[in-house]
Amino acid sequence: MSNLIRGISENGGAVLCAIDSTAIVREMERVHKTSAVTSAALGRLLTGAAMMATYLKSEDNTLTVRVKGGGPAGTVLAVANGRGEVKGYVENPVVEIPPRADGHLDVGGAVGCDGTLSVVQDIGMKEPYVGQVPLVSGEIAEDITSYYAVSQQTPTVCALGVLVNPDLSIRRAGGYMLQLLPGATEEEITRLEKNIAAMPAVTTFLEEERPLTDIMEMVLDGFNPNILDEQEVVYRCDCSKERVERALLSMSRDELQKLADEDPNVEVCCQFCDKVWQLDAHELLAEKDAQ
Numbered sequence: 001m002s003n004l005i006r007g008i009s010e011n012g013g014a015v016l017c018a019i020d021s022t023a024i025v026r027e028m029e030r031v032h033k034t035s036a037v038t039s040a041a042l043g044r045l046l047t048g049a050a051m052m053a054t055y056l057k058s059e060d061n062t063l064t065v066r067v068k069g070g071g072p073a074g075t076v077l078a079v080a081n082g083r084g085e086v087k088g089y090v091e092n093p094v095v096e097i098p099p100r101a102d103g104h105l106d107v108g109g110a111v112g113c114d115g116t117l118s119v120v121q122d123i124g125m126k127e128p129y130v131g132q133v134p135l136v137s138g139e140i141a142e143d144i145t146s147y148y149a150v151s152q153q154t155p156t157v158c159a160l161g162v163l164v165n166p167d168l169s170i171r172r173a174g175g176y177m178l179q180l181l182p183g184a185t186e187e188e189i190t191r192l193e194k195n196i197a198a199m200p201a202v203t204t205f206l207e208e209e210r211p212l213t214d215i216m217e218m219v220l221d222g223f224n225p226n227i228l229d230e231q232e233v234v235y236r237c238d239c240s241k242e243r244v245e246r247a248l249l250s251m252s253r254d255e256l257q258k259l260a261d262e263d264p265n266v267e268v269c270c271q272f273c274d275k276v277w278q279l280d281a282h283e284l285l286a287e288k289d290a291q
Ligand SMILES: [Zn+2]
Pocket: 237, 238, 239, 270, 271, 272, 273, 274, 275
């Protein structure tokens, strides 16, 4: 079953993406053992990145979204590819701060808003495409909206939600993103704004176990939307021994020699999936010399 859908208005002027990212965020929480507010922060970013990646043209293209806001959570980072795989990490997985006055988790407080959201798209060109905007609030959805408005000149509405149970397990997670293509009339924009204003929280939709198409029908009410495509998005890390080797071989020979002298059994922990890779520093040195 697909957990991400994209729909398009009959006139082709508005594209809506909606995702149920509950399983993705649950896997993230299992790997990183995040506290409630960091589950929400990284969960929202993974959800947003999964939707942003639907614009990648090829399976091998990747998109990296980095949020650095100066808050106690540190850097929050998500990587998504054209195959429907996402992964991510938060620098400090356990942050305990009081909820906001309205009872919601204080994601903006954990992330901070003194910094930037940057997007690196590796689309197979020599140089990756890089865009960066100052953070609006550190609440993630507003920051992604701002990225599209400022860096891409694409009017966008982004909504993201993560519900965390008292025992820190993930109850629901999801989001939607509406983007307008050039040429939308004032009348159409007013109608869409009205539709968006009437939307309940995305997690409310999921709590009621309503299909993602309901989100599409409601956001694009009056625009006769059709499903454009569907996708299954999963949390998956693509690390391998070869990749870890390549990363280590980019060190200088002196640095590798130092590793070999200290302890030839090198352990490298993947920051996305916590898998520990074991390598032999002497083999790495031999490899380096053969290059
Ligand atoms: Zn990994």
